[in-house]
Amino acid sequence: QVQLVESGGGLVQAGGSLKLSCEASLHTFSGWNMGWFRQAPGKEREFVSSIKYDGVSSNYADSVKGRFTISRDNAKNTVYLKMDDLKGEDTAVYYCAGGANWGSIHPYQYTYWGQGTQVTVSS
Numbered sequence: 001q002v003q004l005v006e007s008g009g010g011l012v013q014a015g016g017s018l019k020l021s022c023e024a025s026l027h028t029f030s031g032w033n034m035g036w037f038r039q040a041p042g043k044e045r046e047f048v049s050s051i052k053y054d055g056v057s058s059n060y061a062d063s064v065k066g067r068f069t070i071s072r073d074n075a076k077n078t079v080y081l082k083m084d085d086l087k088g089e090d091t092a093v094y095y096c097a098g099g100a101n102w103g104s105i106h107p108y109q110y111t112y113w114g115q116g117t118q119v120t121v122s123s
Helices: none
Strands: 004-007 010-013 018-024 034-039 046-051 058-060 068-073 078-083 092-098 117-122
Touching: 004 092, 018 034, 018 092, 018 117, 034 078, 046 068, 046 078, 058 068
Parallel strands: 010 117
Antiparallel strands: 004 018, 018 078, 034 046, 034 092, 046 058, 068 078, 092 117
16 A cells, blocks of 8 residues: 655745655655645645656746755655745645656646645745
8 A cells, every 4th residue: 555644844934944755655666756736725736846756857836946846865765845935825735646657747647645734834
């Protein structure tokens, strides 16, 4: 059974930083492309960032480009999302996802999902 467990969410002031982590319970993690999505109240789940299985390539939504950085440590089966210069509009539940082809930006393209971690940015 594949499990993705996110952590690192919380309450932060605008302009602050947070680093999210997602640990995967699968021995083939190093072969998986991974992504981060977020969902604000009343809105659809949206793509934030993705990273290729080898960590060489990454993609970002325009809304977070230059502020968020995705990375991974295959030895620890973990993918990270460092979020800097946070804004009120970044408030959402953040989800880790895996099991998609490289370049996938739609939720339906991902097979496995974590339970989500809340990020709240106060102004």
